[in-house]
Amino acid sequence: MDREQHSGGTRGTELGRFLRACRAxxxxxEVGLVAGGGRRRTPGLRREELATLAGISIDYYARLERGTETRPSPSVIDSLARALKLEEDERDHLRALAALAARSVPQPPSAPNRTVRPGVKLLLESLRPFPAHVFSRTGDVLAYNPGGxxxxxxxxxxPEEQRNIARYVFLHPGARVLFDxxxxxxxxxxxxxxxxxxxxxxxPDLTQLVGELLLKSPEFARLWERYDVKGHTYGRxxxxxxxxxxxxxxxxxxxLQGSPANCMVVYYAEPGTPEHDALALLDLAADESEHAPRLPPNRQPIEKP
Incomplete structure (x- = not known):
């Protein structure tokens, strides 16, 4: 992450960063303004334009972006969300950042929960042949069934400790081929x-992963600067x-109730479809591979004459 984040920053810094990214x-x-002649020095809306659209003073908005104003009212936050045309996920994030900025005492980062309860593991097995896996809040793969x-x-x-979905999609050579x-x-x-x-x-778990991806993936670094928080929890x-x-x-x-930072992702197909048959085949192949005998290093199976 950037230097300001590593140092902890001041209260309201993340709120200001998010507002600035959305404005840019x-x-x-898109908001009914006519771009004036000449080249604009900054992309997107100017501060004064957004302040006018939201019905607040330019000075007050500037203090929000700088992080020196840390107690915006709910009505101000809602006005900014409307002016910025934020979607539901983005509105929720803006409200959460405002609440975080208003806290007088910063809360220490919560310890990551990597525990997968036995009941959840049993559910993973019961979902077969549908592939399923459990992710941590940062995308670490904590548990899975064979097809998952x-x-x-x-x-x-x-190795298991390196299996992370974000690391996979950006750094594994097979990811660009696998995902349409x-x-x-x-x-x-x-x-x-x-x-x-x-x-x-x-x-710590987040800064380590983000630092690795910023260093190794220019594509990740470009997207990171956009500060987009829209989520996708279902679909095809x-x-x-x-x-x-x-x-x-x-x-x-x-x-997952009881482990709110962790989630389960399940893939499915209608029975009788080619996709369902493919999942059954994938589950069977994974099961057979898991139970296949392991050869010692540098040993090959003996061919029968």
């Missing part, structure tokens, strides 16, 4: 991490899988 990506024409690991082709190339909508997939990963960073900018996704071919699956994200 909103064109004057096999669906993300090549993820098992990495790779661009949307990477944006979704960045958006989730960005939303978390707004609330806990100094969380197309895979180009090396074992079972092309398949389009529905998916649903489920928040």
């Amino acid at each position: 990506r909103l064109a004057p024409e 690991l096999r669906l993300v082709a090549g993820l098992d190339d990495w 909508d790779w661009d949307n997939q990477v944006r979704s990963c960045v958006n989730g991490l960005r939303a978390l960073a707004g609330m806990e900018p100094d969380a 996704k197309t895979f180009h899988h090396p074992e079972v071919g092309d398949l389009t699956l529905g998916y649903q994200t489920l928040q």
Whole structure:
């Protein structure tokens, strides 16, 4: 993350950063303003334009962006959300940042919860042949059923402690081939991490992952600067899988009660469809691979004459 985040910043810094990013990506024409002649020095709306649209003074808005004003009223936040044309996820994030800025005593980052209860593991097994896995708040893969690991082709190339969905989509060479909508997939990963960073900018597990991706992936660094927090918790996704071919699956994200920072993602297909048959085949192949005998290093099976 950037230097200001590492140092902890001042109260309201994340609120100001989010407002600035949203303002920068909103064109004057989108809010009914006519762009004046000449080249604009900054992208998107100017501070005074947004302040006027939201019905607040320019000085007050400038203090919000600088982080020196940390107690905006709910009506001001709602006015800014309307002026910026924020979607529901973005509105919720703006409200959460305002509440965070208003706290007189900063809260320490919460410890990541990596525990997967036995009941959740049993549910993963009961969902077969539907692939399913449990993610931590930063996208670490904490648990899965056989198809859940096999669906993300090549993820098992990495040791368990390195298996993270954001790390996979940006750094694994097979990710661009596997995901038909790779661009949307990477944006979704960045958006989730960005939303978390707004609330806990100094969380060690988050700063370590983001620092690694900023260093290794220019694409991640570009998307990180956009400060987009729109989430995707259900829909359809197309895979180009090396074992079972092309398949389009529905998916649903489920928040785990008792472990609110962790979630389960389940992929599914209607019974009797080619996609359902492909999932059954993938589940069977994963199961067979898991129970196949392991050869010692540098040993090959003996061929029968």
